[in-house]
Every structure is written in structure tokens, then in C-alpha cells.
Amino acid sequence: MRNVTSDVLVAYASKHGSTEKIAHWIGKEIRGNVDVLNVSNVHSLNYDYIILGTPIYEHEPLPEMSSFINRNKDQLENKKKSVFVVSSDNEVRSKREMNIEAFTNIIPGEINQTAVFAGEMDNSELSSKELESVNSYMSSISKPTGSYSKLNEKKCREYGKSLNRFV
Numbered sequence: 001m002r003n004v005t006s007d008v009l010v011a012y013a014s015k016h017g018s019t020e021k022i023a024h025w026i027g028k029e030i031r032g033n034v035d036v037l038n039v040s041n042v043h044s045l046n047y048d049y050i051i052l053g054t055p056i057y058e059h060e061p062l063p064e065m066s067s068f069i070n071r072n073k074d075q076l077e078n079k080k081k082s083v084f085v086v087s088s089d090n091e092v093r094s095k096r097e098m099n100i101e102a103f104t105n106i107i108p109g110e111i112n113q114t115a116v117f118a119g120e121m122d123n124s125e126l127s128s129k130e131l132e133s134v135n136s137y138m139s140s141i142s143k144p145t146g147s148y149s150k151l152n153e154k155k156c157r158e159y160g161k162s163l164n165r166f167v
């Protein structure tokens with residue numbers, strides 16, 4: 001039995017809230033002193049384990065997450081870490097791989113575990129620029145445009161639980 005409590009950070013970026021929800025579900029399943037923070041509120045990386053989560057917009061991680069990683073490259077390189085991405089769906093393997101690679105490609109050092117979760121989107125919350133972008137993206141993958149909620153709390157919590165073996 002270990003008697004040392006690890007300090008764990010779940011750091012996320014989120015534009016419309018689904019990645020934030022997922023980050024909190026994951027954080028609840030992890031043993032240790034867990035902080036779940038938006039990257040804009042992370043002021044120290046003095047943690048034993050770090051979980052990074054971002055949604056994919058226009059095939060890329062959110063810019064806030066990319067610049068957070070850039071700013072902290074040296075410290076992140078030697079940290080124990082896992083990641084997750086959130087996207088419009090996670091059914092097609094090639095798309096899952098593309099989305100996770102768009103994120104892992106910019107992260108220095110070793111990554112223990114990755115996951116892709118489907119998120120949610122409420123069209124009434126989107127700006128006209130976002131609507132235009134999402135319409136062209138959805139038609140490029142032959143999917144109907146429209147609001148959806150594909151969040152799966154159980155799967156997200158299971159991922160959180162599975163990370164306890166690294167913490």
C-alpha cells in the first residue's frame with residue numbers, strides 16, 4: 001500500500017464547455033490531491049502527474065492549449081502525463097487517430113495514455129463564423145449539421161479510473 005499522496009493536475013482548454021465537463025469527471029476518479037484547472041489558471045506545474053485535455057477545432061487543438069504547451073515545453077517534457085481530446089464524434093478510427101495525433105504531436109516527452117471522447121455542440125451558442133466553419137466541416141465528412149450531445153460520462157470516468165495505475 002502506498003502512503004504518499006500524489007499531486008495531480010487535470011489541465012484543460014474548452015470553448016463551449018464540454019471539455020471542461022469531461023475534465024471534471026476524469027478528475028473525480030483520480031486518487032490523490034487533484035486540481036482541475038483551465039490552462040489559463042495554471043500557474044505552476046509542480047505536480048506528480050498531469051492530464052491534458054483539449055477539444056479539436058478545425059483539425060487543431062485549441063490555441064490556448066497549444067500556447068500553454070509551448071510556454072511549458074521544458075517542464076512538461078519530463079513529467080508523467082496522459083492526454084485526451086474531444087471532438088464531434090469518436091466512431092471512426094482514422095478520425096480518432098488524426099485528432100489525437102494533432103494533439104500528441106505538439107506535446108514533448110512520453111505520454112502514458114490517450115483517449116478521444118465525443119463532445120457536444122449547441123448550434124444556438126455558435127457565432128456565425130463558427131456556424132459557417134462547422135457547416136463546411138460537417139459536409140466534408142458527410143455528416144448532418146445540427147446540435148448534438150454525445151457526452152458519455154461513464155466512459156470519461158472509466159478513463160479517469162484507468163489512469164490511477166500511473167499516478
Ligand SMILES: Cc1cc2nc3c(=O)[nH]c(=O)nc-3n(C[C@H](O)[C@H](O)[C@H](O)COP(=O)(O)O)c2cc1C
Nearest residue numbers: 014015016017018019055057058059087088119120
Ligand atoms: C467551429 C467548430 C469547428 C469544429 N471543428 C472540428 C474538427 O475539425 N474536428 C472535430 O472532430 N470536431 C470539430 N468540432 C467539434 C468540437 O470539437 C466539439 O463540439 C467539442 O465538443 C467542443 O468542445 P468544447 O465544448 O469544450 O469547446 C468543431 C466544432 C465547432 C463549433
